[in-house]
Amino acid sequence: MKDNGFDLLVIGAGMAGCTATARAATQGMSVCLVDVAADVGGSARYAGYVWTMPDHEVMAEQNPDGDPVLRRRLVDGFGPAVDWLRVLGADVGPAQRILSYGRGHRLDTNHYVDLCRKILQDFGGEILLGADTEELTMSGDAVVGAVVRTADGAAREIRAEHTLIATGGFQADPELRARCLHPSARTIALRSNPNSRGDGHRLATAAGAAFGTAGAGFYGHLIPSEISFSDADYVELALYYSEHALLFNLDNKRFTDESLADHLTTMELLEQPEARGLLIGDARVHRDWMTTAYVEGAIAPDKFALASKRGGRVGVAESLDELKYLPEEWGYDGSVIAAEIESYNASVRDGSPSVPRALDALPLDEPPYYVVETVPAVTFPFVGIRTDANARVTAESGDPIPGLLAAGSDTGGLWHRAYGGGLATALVFGLAAADTAASAGLPRDA
Structure with missing residues (x-):
């Protein structure tokens, strides 16, 4: 026709x-x-x-x-x-x-x-x-x-x-x-x-x-790993609070300024080994950011609780020392990450973090510590x-x-x-x- x-x-x-x-x-x-x-x-x-x-x-x-x-x-x-x-x-x-x-x-x-x-x-x-x-x-x-x-x-x-x-x-x-x-x-x-x-x-x-x-990248957000992800989860399971947490790759190192934006960190994580990383926040991050709305008027679920409920790789460490008990199969060295966090906290106090945090240069020193393994999710290129x-x-x-x-x-x-x-x-x-x-x-x- x-x-x-x-x-x-x-x-x-x-x-x-x-x-x-x-x-x-x-x-x-x-x-x-x-x-x-x-x-x-x-x-x-x-x-x-x-x-x-x-x-x-x-x-x-x-x-x-x-x-x-x-x-x-x-x-x-x-x-x-x-x-x-x-x-x-x-x-x-x-x-x-x-x-x-x-x-x-x-x-x-x-x-x-x-x-x-x-x-x-x-x-x-x-x-x-x-x-x-x-x-x-x-x-x-x-x-x-x-x-x-x-x-x-x-x-x-x-x-x-x-x-x-x-x-x-x-x-x-x-x-x-x-x-x-x-x-x-x-x-x-x-x-x-x-x-x-x-x-x-x-x-x-x-x-x-x-x-x-x-090299222009894409728009997306971090989500918990090891979960079944559907359209009902696009907002609820996006880990917007990553801007206030620390993210470690499989080499147990920070690799970007997480504070700049979750969507920018998402692009950076895609280029890391196996495109996955460990996102760690303390009690302050959980109280002030994990459980609050990313944008005024939006929903405000507890991101950590949702990731846990859905079967993601999550955990709570009552102290940095407890990070050494991270499951071996995850592939991270919790003791090294704990030392990295301690070093980061010290560097923040003297104003010289090895990887800068331009928009949230605060230490992670208020236990407990909330751990979520995260991966990138793409919205559009x-x-x-x-x-x-x-x-x-x-x-x-x-x-x-x-x-x-x-x-x-x-x-x-x-x-x-x-x-x-x-x-x-x-x-x-x-x-x-x-x-x-x-x-x-x-x-x-x-």
């Missing part, structure tokens, strides 16, 4: 795709939304805060190696994007601090993606769920739509003036994780929907898209399709590929071993994609 055509074909119905479809529909464009899943929403259904850096200075400080053009577009576009959410009728909370450097809002993402779907339907758009996009359709060097295998098994060629790739990244594909992130990433836990398996990556590659940047500030996909030459757009976690270049909000990125560049399609003379007569 060959369609007469749409103004905008959106491949992927997560935060970026839903945003673009709602924006485009309200601007009078004809829109077709396609997703492999049985429902819209993707990983956005697991999130709850839309936030980023408050200004260009903080963005440059926190994300110095990110593309400066994309950084500026995100910061400049965030306020208008939040205004658009409110005009649309989304459930958006007041401004609040997020982490030590961000500002944003609580957002009912389930309500939002359902609202986007309703808007698209009300404006006469089409939604194809359970549908695989097999290939992009090319006319010369321009993308003019795609071939989609619908839920009933039929092949359908959909023509479109613009096609937006918004499939959510490649984090659900072990081989792409190993190739683009790190060899150890092949087997790490997935903290994301299972459908973001690199479809956008493959489609864009065939169209000649540029990708970047190597920072390596992806290169775009300009208007969400146009670029070739290796830097020139836009006509008719092809990308937004959200399929894209790369914005973040480089730094993070300032996945929902905000999808929101701002999803809007940019729709506006780019509109500015190209759309809507048009079918």
